[in-house]
Amino acid sequence: VKSIGVLTSGGDAPGMNAAVRAVARTCLNKGIDVYGVMLGFKGLHEGQFYKFNRHSTRNIINVGGTMLKSARFPEFADPKIREEAIEQMKKIGLEALVVIGGDGSYHGALELTKMGVNCIGIPGTIDNDIPDTDYTIGFDTALNTIVDALDKLRDTSGSHQRCTILEVMGRTCGDLAVNAGLAAGAEIIVTNHTGFDEQKIIEQLRLSKASDKKHAIVVITEHITDVHELAKHVEEATGFETRANVLGHMQRGGRPSARDRVLASRMGIKAVELLEEGKGGLCVVQHGEEIESEPILTLFEHKRQVPQGMYDDVLKLR
Numbered sequence: 189v190k191s192i193g194v195l196t197s198g199g200d201a202p203g204m205n206a207a208v209r210a211v212a213r214t215c216l217n218k219g220i221d222v223y224g225v226m227l228g229f230k231g232l233h234e235g236q237f238y239k240f241n242r243h244s245t246r247n248i249i250n251v252g253g254t255m256l257k258s259a260r261f262p263e264f265a266d267p268k269i270r271e272e273a274i275e276q277m278k279k280i281g282l283e284a285l286v287v288i289g290g291d292g293s294y295h296g297a298l299e300l301t302k303m304g305v306n307c308i309g310i311p312g313t314i315d316n317d318i319p320d321t322d323y324t325i326g327f328d329t330a331l332n333t334i335v336d337a338l339d340k341l342r343d344t345s346g347s348h349q350r351c352t353i354l355e356v357m358g359r360t361c362g363d364l365a366v367n368a369g370l371a372a373g374a375e376i377i378v379t380n381h382t383g384f385d386e387q388k389i390i391e392q393l394r395l396s397k398a399s400d401k402k403h404a405i406v407v408i409t410e411h412i413t414d415v416h417e418l419a420k421h422v423e424e425a426t427g428f429e430t431r432a433n434v435l436g437h438m439q440r441g442g443r444p445s446a447r448d449r450v451l452a453s454r455m456g457i458k459a460v461e462l463l464e465e466g467k468g469g470l471c472v473v474q475h476g477e478e479i480e481s482e483p484i485l486t487l488f489e490h491k492r493q494v495p496q497g498m499y500d501d502v503l504k505l506r
């Protein structure tokens with residue numbers, strides 16, 4: 189392969205820049221031309237390409253967000269739009285692509301591969317909702333951001349003897365909630381895995397109050413319930429003064445953690461090596477300490493499962 193493009197797609201994640209840098213450096217070290225594609229698949233369709241040199245990715249390994257910008261572009265599901273994007277690639281001799289993003293972005297990568305353009309996916313999302321990889325790029329940084337927020341909330345929750353509810357991101361995946369809850373000593377964690385039972389939560393908080401607990405922390409994954417309504421119901425039913433917080437997009441920003449930078453750097457190298465071997469339609473994954481690959485199609489057949497043991501451990505420390 190003589191020329192590789194790299195793009196970031198979907199929600200941004202800390203560490204995406206480190207992955208872009210690794211792709212760029214690996215290509216340049218191998219004598220492969222490398223292009224940054226701005227704005228994800230939208231920029232691919234518009235031909236927004238920038239040829240990288242050794243200085244293009246200078247000083248970005250430690251920076252959050254994505255230097256290539258990101259966009260959601262549902263129009264890419266249309267084969268005609270994809271053909272037009274391939275035409276744009278041909279104009280500059282771009283042969284293959286590294287797509288850094290969540291599972292939504294992998295559909296585009298797979299379809300392009302079927303149309304003759306080899307694509308490799310790199311999992312970049314704070315949600316950790318991609319099956320068959322231990323971690324996604326951005327998860328560790330977001331987790332630390334949430335734990336930091338929970339530590340601060342614990343201070344004020346303790347001072348005022350309140351129950352504090354924190355809604356975190358993750359889409360339908362409970363990884364951020366359960367890991368943050370464990371790390372910050374939450375009493376209750378609610379995810380799609382645990383299910384949502386308001387009466388059970390209230391009962392547990394009643395028990396906590398009766399056992400002389402002075403404050404409590406509840407962590408809940410987004411899209412499960414209205415946390416402000418939940419706070420009202422908890423306060424009415426338990427007498428525990430309760431406040432709800434939604435952490436929001438600050439979870440997506442910030443300086444990437446060392447772990448995310450290491451993962452991103454290793455995955456970026458692997459993606460280029462796979463393209464060099466003439467492979468496409470694969471996603472880079474982490475298994476233990478190994479960086480491997482798996483067909484994107486296989487990923488689509490699986491669903492990310494947080495180990496039950498992790499939920500059990502939360503209960504053991506209540």
Ligand code: F6P
Nearest residue numbers: 199290313314315357358359440
């Ligand atoms: O996938 C990353 C994520 O931050 C999810 O956790 C969240 O549900 C979603 O993106 C938010 O998307 P947007 O930035 O479009 O509001």
